[in-house]
Amino acid sequence: MFALMEAARVEALHCFNDSATGLRAVIVIHNSRLGPALGGCRYLSYPDEKSAIEDAVRLAQGMSYKAALAGLAQGGGKAVILRPPGVDNRAELFEAFGRAIDSLGGQYITAVDSGTLSADMDCVAQYTSHVTSTTSAGDPSPHTAMGVFAGIRATAQARLGSDDLEGLRVAIQGLGNVGFALAEQLHAAGAELLVSDLDPGRVQLAVEQLGARPVANEALLCTPCDILAPCGLGGVLNSASVAKLRCSAVAGAANNQLLNPGAADELEARGILYAPDYVINCGGLIYVALKHRGEELPAITAHLTQIDRRLTEIYGHAQADKRSPARVADALAERILYGVK
Template structure:
């Protein structure tokens, strides 16, 4: 564990198994320096336990950085459940997961992520109070995806100002990978702003729905890396910037809602050399956790959320400007700021 490449002095890595429900889960707490760890729960049919561990270690670290960049009183954590989100869900499984969260006694707050929806979290809530993103309750904020998508859209505009010379997206082409909750809402914003869309997803129904309402052109999951566009917006799973895809990109910028977009940090420098401006994922996609933080506070305010989101977009612009003026990769600039904010809270 301690010599795992993705281990970054995590405070805790907790494995849970419940024989009755079949639950196999890991909750990783990267840091509580700024406050209780917060991050969503992902349900995925991992290839093996090593892939599961790597995912939760990287995602929890990313949440520490994301919460720091959004200037929230939260640390970083993440949970993963091993299973097929279409066939393996059950009330017993989510109640068992709720008991796992409860056992950490408030050191970790959870919410929905890939493969999980609000209804699942409502079941988790039956066993623990440390759940956010719900539809019910005094401070319930509901699905955080629309707020995440708004932040992604505003971040794309901010990135376009620097990569394309203007934030006006009229007539610009954006290739969107993944049109689920965040990706679908992001497409709506982009279409309303006048952008032409090229989209892909493995969910054919979601693809058709987004194409019908936005006029987007549909391409295959692998073809999306070869299309000519102004901006590539990854809004599905991570590690999409890698040695295989790097040479295929025909875009001026990469800015989207997916987590852990770079397969390794060194990809940031390779993107810089290729002249592709990269919006660090945990900065551009921080809208959802801002919404969750407002709920965790117990006094949800949409005005507070909007103000925090506006400031986060400004922070993204500052990261991009610093990177362009210094010649450093954008992810290196963002990492440096995030680590300094976490260290200052210790």
């Protein structure tokens, strides 16, 4: 465990157990140099505790980098709750999680993530103020989608020479809250949509409302398109999948799209421009962080404009240095977090 923490430069790892509610949770604080750690809580089934800890560590590190490049006074953190086979009272479980968070004295602020809902955060909020994404705070998904849409325009400008999306073919993998909202914005901008999702109902909705063309999940990554937008789970870009891509750029909302750092170099070698995921998808983090600090919507929306500017900066450095944008983004984030040159 300590070797894992050392490799990822994790500051603290907290484990919580509450037998009365079935809560088994891990909270990772990766870096608090810029401010309290902020990151969502996942409520998922894991094969074992080791897998849960590794997931939390990986995601917490990504949150530190994301907050740093988003210009936020926040550190990076993440929580995972190991979802039990059965739970007697979900509300009581998340109330126990709220008490666990409060015991950290503000070092970690939680939010929604895979498997959790605003209603869960409402339960957490009964026992701690260190929570956002509650029902009253609002859903961050539209702001994530807004940021990704702006990032796709910046990516199109850098790779295709124009940010006009009219007629551009965009393949969206995953039509959850963010993916579908992104599809709506792309449709309004005149893009041609190719879509896939594990839920056939979401695909049918995109076909009926947005004129999208459905593509089988296993076929989407190798379907010809201008921009591929992964908006589901992470790890979709690896040696095998990168070799099959038939796109000019990858720019989507999913976290941890690269299975390993080498995938970024393989994209670069193939001439496929990659939008670093934690840069392009930080709109939701911007929303929850500033909302938690009491900022109004105009200020939050104005902050979102930093996303396309930061991407354009990264693309410029990548072109000049002949490096992957992912490598450039990591270097910029580490310079902010650790003073690395």
